[in-house]
Amino acid sequence: MDAVVIRLIPALVLLAVAALGAGLYVGAGRGPGPVIEIHEPARFIGRQVQFEATIDAGDADLIAVTAAIEQNAVTVPIFSLSTPDNSRIAQETDTRIRISRSLTRDAYRELTEGSASISVQATHARLFGLRERSATARHDVEARFTAPRLSVASSFHYVNHGGAELVVYRVNPPDVESGVRVGDHFYRGYPASAAGVDTSDAALRVALFALLHGQELDTPIRLYARDGAGNETEANFDHRVFPRRFRRSRLSISDRFLARVVPAIIARSDAFSSIPLPPDAGLLEQYLAINGQLRRLNGERIRELAAETAGERLWSEPFRQLANSQVESGFGDHRTYVYDGREVDQQVHLGFDLSVTANVPILAANAGRVVWADYLGIFGNCVIVDHGLGLQSLYAHLVSIGVRTGDAVAINDPLGRSGMTGLAGGDHLHFTMLLNGEPISAVEWWDPHWIEDRVTRKLRAAF
Template sequence: MRIQPQKKPSSIRLTPLLLLIALAAVGYGVYLFGSHFEGEPPVIRASIGAAWNPSRETTVQIMDRKSGIRRVQIVVSQQGRDIQLFDQLFEKNIPKTLALPIKMDPRKHRISEGAAVLRITVRDMSWRGWFHGNKAEAVFNTVIDTKPPRINVLTRFHNIYLGGAGLVIYQLSKACPEHGVLVGERFFPGIPGMFKNPLTMAALIAVDHKAGAGIELAVTATDEAGNPAKASFPYHILRKSFRRETITVTDAFLQQKMPEFQLDPSLGEHWTPVEKFSHINQQQRETDNRKLGEIAKTSASSMLWDGTPFLRLPNAAPKAGFGDHRIYLYRGRVIDEQDHMGVDLASVQQTPVPAAQSGVVVECGDFGIYGSTVIVDHGLGLFSMYAHLSTISVKPGQNVRKGDIIGNTGMSGLAAGDHLHFAMILRDQFINPIEWWDESWIQNNITGKIQDIRSLEK
């Protein structure tokens, strides 16, 4: 009789599979345990500063990307009283992030001006803390401030030409992180430190040479609590006409100048010289002027010049004026139009160029259409620019005094002949240099105003 071998139970063959299932179950249990007992607290973000106006909406950002947000409580405490602004327990649709707009009526909640504490408490869905979750708390010690600052404009007259500049001096009732003068849509920040009273500010301002008749000027201020204020003042915008000039672009000029400018081959590999000129005169000019504006955003907070008139290039004849509207012709055809935002002065070739006033060199070197250029910061947002130089005698960061030689005239950049292109810039706006050569104008519009306010402080 033949004995058949006994087959092993199938359970023995299933043992590896059962082991894998058991390991997976254990892993999943560890995952669940770890996720429910995660120990990372929620994140709270709120812009509550040293001063706070609760009647202005503030957004509180809350985030818990692991277990989610369980409960949020927001309480204001003042003089022993707690006022609950928000309290919510989330049991369904557990959020991972929240953006809560917080706003309250101080009168309704009997909140007064003065010290207060804002406390934001958040718990998440973690099982830690005996199933109460991880806790995060943000405490802001602040001052309730609902009153806007008062602005008192101290200077009495402000007569400003199109393309010209002026000075406004004003006093604030309290410290404000942002304040200055709005000229249309342009903002000119006020500068402290020129007077004994730390709340007395001075702002150099400018009116664009193309500004319309209805342009508005006003002093604005926003305090630490975000309360805004605005004050008007007397001003008169004086109209000014600017010359129109026709410039003929010759083939000789194009052959001489266009090779000096290197363009991206993808832009103009097959351009004719006149097409290249049009691009440089438009796009490169815009690029250079934007760069100038960026440079002029950072200026010394004190007046670096001595209050006397700015120097003009000695023994030089004016060749072009500020605001001249130039029409460029090539073979009788108009190819471009641009405004000339400086004064061109010509003397003998490679004439030494003096610094117009004391200041700090902030830029020197090649500057696109302006060629070899030096830019000097005179403080309070005021800069002078010296372009088309043949040589440069200064370096960035160097202090210069009025009359120091900074270079020599030339014809670098987009210049047809040896001359100095002299420009003045206030913040990011070109202004008429002629005013700054005029002693009477400076006395009446700048230094005289400063002297008047300082005399009142004695």
């Protein structure tokens, strides 16, 4: 190698390093900025607001994050990485953080009702802080600080314990969630036009509600509304509650009965396997698990089906009790189960047992749409018909089902044939009305006078 070349090497190395550095410098500058996602607030700012955003800095170092609510010329800072104050910062992955902060109206006094936006700006750095990239995300929201307004439009609300009632009311603005709260149960209201009221008043609502068998007579019953910004209102409305006498009965369980129903129910109920039982559990123990835990699991499944209710009233005539049937067991009967002279269980019977002979057609109590047509644990072969606005009817212990989920049915359409599948001592129809998936007394719905007084008259008068 000659001397010139040898002298050139350090210069070439220097040049190469410089070129590499420049390349890195330019490359680091060209990469994308941090990835920002604003999760909360989604649409509204209320008297309280939850701010939540994630920032992904990739392989760079996050050096700055700020967030603000902007409205016209007003900017309210709500977060800064350098002074995070009351915020929570969680490292979600190696490269991503989640920022959350709860704020109340005091923090954004300057804002007025109307449109606003949330903006988040983040900066990351590469090459020991030599190259920085910033990104901004913006998200439109609406500020609402006034609670919705409620007013009652119907009068004379009489609620039987275990039964239902209807209230007509107005809510403003009309785009908020509203309904009736009975203790910890919520019954949503529907636009009155969907209930069959001839009105163009968008604020007018109709809600069916119930005082359930298991609730106390003095359970608070109030109208309730909540907007998307979390502003809430409650309003009292005049109502009277009437106690009902529920019967007590004793039911003897025989070995023959256990041998017929227990293995049959277990064989067809997937839910049964989730109930903890010792492997050597006998028929009686299995029966008690069916009568207790499986009954509750079946009830949960029925409550889930309530979500499939139609947003409009699907019926117009009073509900029909199955012809030529006698009530052999009423709604809310308290049953004590006796086996071999011992009291082994207690349950409340939330439905009507209508005695019929085997294999008679079971007819739809009113018009609606089938939401369940399948085996359902203690109910055996079971059909549930939705009548809209949260109201449904249930038909149990059928020997065969003649409809499918999704079928539209008219009043008196056959749904199947009577039998004794599930927890049934003999051929009968177990029938109940459901509101929001909770059993309510059918006596009211079978009574044309009750329908007129409690439902139809109020809908006619609702203007």
